[in-house]
Amino acid sequence: MNAPTVPSPATAAAIPFAVPASRWDDAVAARLSPAELLLYRSNLLGSDLTVTNFGGGNTSAKLTEIDPLTGAAVEVLWVKGSGGDIGSMKLDGFATLYQDKLLSLEAHYAGPEDDDKMVGYLPHCTFNLNGRAASIDTPLHSLLPFAHVDHVHPDAIIALAASSGGEAATREIWGGRIGWLPWKRPGYTLGVQLRDYVAANPGLAGVMLAGHGIICWGDSAKACYEHTIGLIAQAATYLNGKLAGKPAFGGAVHSLSALDRAVASAGLMPRLRGLMTGQNADARRKVGHFSDDAETLEFVNSRDFLRLAAVGTSCPDHFLRTKIAPLTLDPARLDDDAYLAERLEAYRALYAAYYERCKRPNSPAMRDPNPVVVLVPGLGRITFAADKTTARLAGEFYGNAINVMRGAEALKEDGGAGYIGLDEQEAFDIEYWLLEEAKLQRMPAPKPMVGRIALVTGGAGGIGAASAARLLAEGACVMLADRDAAAVEEVRAGFAKRFGKDVVRAVVCDVTDEAQVQAAFDACAREFGGLDILVANAGIASSAPIEATTVDLWNRNYSVLAEGYFLTSRAAWPLLKRMKIQGGASVVFIGSKNGVAAATNASAYASAKAAANHLARCLALEGAPEGIRVNVVNPDAVIRGSKIWDGDWRQERAGAHGIDPGAELEAHYRNRSMLGRDVLPEDIAEAVYFLASDMSAKSTGNMINVDAGNAQAFTR
Numbered sequence: 001m002n003a004p005t006v007p008s009p010a011t012a013a014a015i016p017f018a019v020p021a022s023r024w025d026d027a028v029a030a031r032l033s034p035a036e037l038l039l040y041r042s043n044l045l046g047s048d049l050t051v052t053n054f055g056g057g058n059t060s061a062k063l064t065e066i067d068p069l070t071g072a073a074v075e076v077l078w079v080k081g082s083g084g085d086i087g088s089m090k091l092d093g094f095a096t097l098y099q100d101k102l103l104s105l106e107a108h109y110a111g112p113e114d115d116d117k118m119v120g121y122l123p124h125c126t127f128n129l130n131g132r133a134a135s136i137d138t139p140l141h142s143l144l145p146f147a148h149v150d151h152v153h154p155d156a157i158i159a160l161a162a163s164s165g166g167e168a169a170t171r172e173i174w175g176g177r178i179g180w181l182p183w184k185r186p187g188y189t190l191g192v193q194l195r196d197y198v199a200a201n202p203g204l205a206g207v208m209l210a211g212h213g214i215i216c217w218g219d220s221a222k223a224c225y226e227h228t229i230g231l232i233a234q235a236a237t238y239l240n241g242k243l244a245g246k247p248a249f250g251g252a253v254h255s256l257s258a259l260d261r262a263v264a265s266a267g268l269m270p271r272l273r274g275l276m277t278g279q280n281a282d283a284r285r286k287v288g289h290f291s292d293d294a295e296t297l298e299f300v301n302s303r304d305f306l307r308l309a310a311v312g313t314s315c316p317d318h319f320l321r322t323k324i325a326p327l328t329l330d331p332a333r334l335d336d337d338a339y340l341a342e343r344l345e346a347y348r349a350l351y352a353a354y355y356e357r358c359k360r361p362n363s364p365a366m367r368d369p370n371p372v373v374v375l376v377p378g379l380g381r382i383t384f385a386a387d388k389t390t391a392r393l394a395g396e397f398y399g400n401a402i403n404v405m406r407g408a409e410a411l412k413e414d415g416g417a418g419y420i421g422l423d424e425q426e427a428f429d430i431e432y433w434l435l436e437e438a439k440l441q442r443m444p445a446p447k448p449m450v451g452r453i454a455l456v457t458g459g460a461g462g463i464g465a466a467s468a469a470r471l472l473a474e475g476a477c478v479m480l481a482d483r484d485a486a487a488v489e490e491v492r493a494g495f496a497k498r499f500g501k502d503v504v505r506a507v508v509c510d511v512t513d514e515a516q517v518q519a520a521f522d523a524c525a526r527e528f529g530g531l532d533i534l535v536a537n538a539g540i541a542s543s544a545p546i547e548a549t550t551v552d553l554w555n556r557n558y559s560v561l562a563e564g565y566f567l568t569s570r571a572a573w574p575l576l577k578r579m580k581i582q583g584g585a586s587v588v589f590i591g592s593k594n595g596v597a598a599a600t601n602a603s604a605y606a607s608a609k610a611a612a613n614h615l616a617r618c619l620a621l622e623g624a625p626e627g628i629r630v631n632v633v634n635p636d637a638v639i640r641g642s643k644i645w646d647g648d649w650r651q652e653r654a655g656a657h658g659i660d661p662g663a664e665l666e667a668h669y670r671n672r673s674m675l676g677r678d679v680l681p682e683d684i685a686e687a688v689y690f691l692a693s694d695m696s697a698k699s700t701g702n703m704i705n706v707d708a709g710n711a712q713a714f715t716r
């Protein structure tokens with residue numbers, strides 16, 4: 001990368017905060033029960049990204065229900081339960097608890113040291129056998145005497161909550177209507193403090209929780225919702241007034257073109273990913289996520305970037321996803337592996353020192369010390385996590401943290417600190433909270449391919465799509481590459497529905513075009529962070545006797561089947577090599593029975609397949625020192641779902657065998673096989689999965705025939 005950073009001559013005004021407006025619809029609300037009104041309000045709040053980050057916040061209502069045991073009317077707290085997201089939750093996402101039992105819990109509370117113990121009492125208050133676990137924020141809702149309570153963490157609100165000028169700004173915006181409580185970790189103690197504070201300050205309509213968010217209330221679902229939206233809008237408008245006409249973060253001192261950012265991220269991400277190793281069991285292969293959105297660029301390109309990045313994130317919601325601080329890199333040294341390794345090592349050492357400084361006698365063991373967030377001036381933001389969704393969300397949370405810093409800095413008073421991060425020991429106590437640890441321990445073991453990234457050529461075809469589906473089903477991320485843009489997009493969209501939108505991408509790629517092949521691997525590096533698995537599958541087939549084989553037909557077979565496999569392998573190589581210290585990488589060629597056994601009237605096709613098979617053996621030899629395994633799956637007569645078998649090849653093979661090209665053809669191949677069975681794309685995919693996974697970690701240079709048995713193709 002040449003001259004990555006240049007001072008920006010123009011200094012743009014700061015990006016403003018979004019000002020939310022009420023989306024309440026009386027016609028919709030009129031049809032809803034009290035519990036459904038709570039859900040409606042929660043979904044409205046949570047699906048508005050100007051209001052809350054993913055999963056952030058919780059809502060409650062104290063409703064009258066009929067006790068299933070006594071038939072008496074009782075007061076029940078409906079409160080968003082543990083886990084999930086208020087934007088997409090359903091009614092079953094709420095915990096329901098007897099309000100009188102919740103209030104009686106105070107008899108068990110002697111002081112802040114009882115916070116964790118109090119969580120254990122919550123299940124005893126469950127109403128109607130509801131299995132949804134109550135969250136640690138439940139006391140904030142139960143101890144306040146209001147019918148409807150919202151607790152949210154919008155960027156504009158946290159900006160106030162995390163600024164040295166935040167308390168003064170809160171007074172200026174709302175007079176005495178909104179109170180201010182100093183930072184306190186969520187839990188029963190915060191609930192008691194909040195209740196007592198509200199009792200001592202009658203007339204409050206809400207309370208800012210320093211370093212955290214806001215809690216506010218209303219007499220009805222609608223009043224509560226519109227009050228919450230109104231407070232956020234007022235905070236955003238106030239901040240926008242402070243930001244107006246000035247550049248954020250001291251103005252820009254770096255910039256890079258979009259093209260340079262794309263090139264640099266594709267180069268950097270696999271390097272970092274390959275270097276993110278460690279002794280910890282959870283330091284597994286990671287998936288990356290890149291963003292160069294306007295907010296991120298405004299921050300990383302700014303004069304104040306390094307100072308603020310070092311402060312770390314503030315809101316516990318952000319911090320749990322992003323780790324205490326990001327890793328920052330010098331944009332001029334991104335091609336220097338030694339520099340990157342040194343920066344990562346230094347980060348891991350700092351993290352270990354933080355752990356040692358802050359740990360308590362019963363703290364869980366240190367977790368993966370690698371950074372989650374990596375920031376580069378000019379370039380943007382890269383996040384790494386065990387899976388793609390976690391990496392994306394961590395990035396989005398850091399985006400929230402950037403917004404918070406922009407607002408908090410705008411409130412900096414003369415001599416004030418501006419943005420304030422979370423106290424280190426408080427941060428540690430949240431990160432290594434025994435309750436969080438218990439949550440982690442309850443998580444199911446990851447699927448075997450989580451953290452692995454595969455690129456499948458011919459990804460829109462039968463065998464390619466089936467192989468991709470097999471890898472996706474085991475947790476891998478997949479880049480589908482195919483020359484048919486419409487078909488590959490259709491397959492991608494189907495997989496996104498089936499496996500989630502984060503884990504699958506598509507790129508148009510003709511494997512005979514060197515530039516397109518390189519672009520496909522660059523896209524894979526940028527979208528996921530690197531590559532662990534190449535499935536070289538894109539193919540064609542042709543049939544002609546030797547005298548009728550034109551040079552063009554010959555070259556077409558060789559350009560797709562031999563040169564195409566060469567080009568994709570060569571482009572994959574530098575990415576695959578980087579995984580050596582993490583257990584290596586795998587290349588799987590889809591060969592053919594005809595690469596081993598001679599075929600009638602298909603010399604161009606069969607000899608090109610043989611060339612690919614031998615290329616695989618050569619690459620297995622060359623790849624072994626780099627930890628790259630190369631193996632071949634030889635299918636035969638996989639007709640269903642095949643694009644090859646859709647066209648002339650079907651007619652030609654039927655002609656060569658003197659049979660009908662329809663059902664008779666499938667029967668012909670089935671009967672010809674030794675086992676007398678059809679071979680399906682899913683059968684090939686099973687062998688691909690085996691060769692791509694660690695189950696075959698000690699196999700290279702092999703061929704697996706998946707052809708229902710064909711003596712001619714026995715390898716020897």
Ligand SMILES: [Zn+2]
Pocket residue numbers: 057151152153186212213
């Ligand atoms: Zn909160």
